[in-house]
Amino acid sequence: MLTLYGMSGSGNCHKAALLMHQLGIEHRWIEIDIVHGGSRTPEFLALNPNGKVPTLVFDDGRVLAESNAMLCYLAEGSPLLPDDRWLRALVLQWLFFEQYSHEPYIATVRYWIRYLGKRDEWAVKIAETRTRGYAALDVLETQLRKTPFLVGEAYTIADIALWAYTHVAHEGDFSLDAYPQIRAWLARVEAQPGFMPMISK
Amino acid sequence: MLTLYGMSGSGNCHKAALLMHQLGIEHRWIEIDIVHGGSRTPEFLALNPNGKVPTLVFDDGRVLAESNAMLCYLAEGSPLLPDDRWLRALVLQWLFFEQYSHEPYIATVRYWIRYLGKRDEWAVKIAETRTRGYAALDVLETQLRKTPFLVGEAYTIADIALWAYTHVAHEGDFSLDAYPQIRAWLARVEAQPGFMPMISK
Structure with a gap:
C-alpha cells in the first residue's frame, strides 16, 4: 500500500x-x-x-x-491523463505553469497569512507577491473562457493541480469576484465523481 | 517546421x-x-x-x-525520455524540482546580477535567494553521489533541464567548488552526442 x-x-x-x-x-x-x-x-x-x-x-x-x-x-492509464501526445503536452504545460507561475504566489501568500500570521508584518512583500498571483488568475480566466476544463472538454489532473490552491485563494485575501470563469470551473471540478474536499486542521 | x-x-x-x-x-x-x-x-x-x-x-x-x-x-519516443513508468516519474520529479526549487533561485540570482546589474543594490534579497539556490545544489549533489545522471545510468531530459542553469550558476556568483559530483556531471552532460553550448549575446 x-x-x-x-x-x-x-x-x-x-x-x-x-x-x-x-x-x-x-x-x-x-x-x-x-x-x-x-x-x-x-x-x-x-x-x-x-x-x-x-x-x-x-x-x-x-x-x-x-x-x-x-x-x-x-x-497513467486513467482518463485523467489522456493518452494523446498533444493533450498530454497541454496537461504538462498547465502542471508546470501551476508550480512556477501560480503556486509560488497564490499558495505562498495564503501560507504567510494563514499559517504564519504575517498579514500586517509582511504587507509590502505580500502586495508584490499578490500582483503575480492575480497575473496567474488572469491566465486561468483567459483559458477558461475558451474551454470548460484547462485542457479542453474533459477533466484532467491539470484541473486537480490548479484547483488545489485556487479554491482556497481567499484564505490569502485573493478575491475571485472578477473571475467568473474560474468560479464556474471550481464548481465543475467540485462536481466530479469521487471529489473529496480539502480539510484543514 | x-x-x-x-x-x-x-x-x-x-x-x-x-x-x-x-x-x-x-x-x-x-x-x-x-x-x-x-x-x-x-x-x-x-x-x-x-x-x-x-x-x-x-x-x-x-x-x-x-x-x-x-x-x-x-x-517522446526517444531514449531521452524512458518508456518505463517509474523512470518517467523520476524524470518528471526532477523537472518539477527544477522549476520549483532550483530555477527560481539559481536562474533568478543570475538574472538579477547579469542582466539587471543589481548585485549591490539588491544584496540583501540576493543573499536570501542564494541560500535557497545552494539548498537546491545540495539536493543535486546528493543524487549525483548515487547515480551518474539524475535518473540513473542514462542521460535524460532531466539532465538537460538541470544542466541549463547549473552550468551558468557562476554568472550569479554561485561557486561549485564544494560540489565535485555536480562538476563531473556537468562535464558528462557536455560530452553527450549532439551537445550544443549555450551562447549568450
Whole structure:
C-alpha cells in the first residue's frame, strides 16, 4: 500500500490524496507538520532530501517527490491523463505553469497569512507577491473562457493541480469576484465523481 | 517546421533548442528580448497569455508554453525520455524540482546580477535567494553521489533541464567548488552526442 506523507490543508498534498480517492487507489496518510519543522528532521530528509511534502513512499521503498510528478504517475492509464501526445503536452504545460507561475504566489501568500500570521508584518512583500498571483488568475480566466476544463472538454489532473490552491485563494485575501470563469470551473471540478474536499486542521 | 521564440542566454529557452539539436528536429528560432518587454507585447501575449519564453509554435498554429513541457513532448519516443513508468516519474520529479526549487533561485540570482546589474543594490534579497539556490545544489549533489545522471545510468531530459542553469550558476556568483559530483556531471552532460553550448549575446 502507498504511504503519502502530507500536511492537512496543503493543496500540494491534497492533490495526490484527491486523485487517489477518485481513482480508488488505497493509501495511508502520515501527517507531517511542516510549520514546526516536520519535513526537516534527519529521518524525513533521508526519505526526501529536498525536505518537502507531499512525499509518496511505495511498499518496496521507492520514493517519489513533487506533487505533480505524483499526479502523472498515479493517473497513467486513467482518463485523467489522456493518452494523446498533444493533450498530454497541454496537461504538462498547465502542471508546470501551476508550480512556477501560480503556486509560488497564490499558495505562498495564503501560507504567510494563514499559517504564519504575517498579514500586517509582511504587507509590502505580500502586495508584490499578490500582483503575480492575480497575473496567474488572469491566465486561468483567459483559458477558461475558451474551454470548460484547462485542457479542453474533459477533466484532467491539470484541473486537480490548479484547483488545489485556487479554491482556497481567499484564505490569502485573493478575491475571485472578477473571475467568473474560474468560479464556474471550481464548481465543475467540485462536481466530479469521487471529489473529496480539502480539510484543514 | 517548429518555431521557437526564445532569448539567447536563457537556460529555459536553450533547453528546447539543445534537445531539438540532439534529436535532429529542425526548427527556426525567433529572438525575443525579454529584458526590454519583448514577451509583453500584445502580439506575444496573444500567442502566450503568460508572456514568457520559450514559446513553441507549430505550423498548424498550436502553441506550447513551459520549457519542461516542451522537453517531454519533443523527447517522446526517444531514449531521452524512458518508456518505463517509474523512470518517467523520476524524470518528471526532477523537472518539477527544477522549476520549483532550483530555477527560481539559481536562474533568478543570475538574472538579477547579469542582466539587471543589481548585485549591490539588491544584496540583501540576493543573499536570501542564494541560500535557497545552494539548498537546491545540495539536493543535486546528493543524487549525483548515487547515480551518474539524475535518473540513473542514462542521460535524460532531466539532465538537460538541470544542466541549463547549473552550468551558468557562476554568472550569479554561485561557486561549485564544494560540489565535485555536480562538476563531473556537468562535464558528462557536455560530452553527450549532439551537445550544443549555450551562447549568450
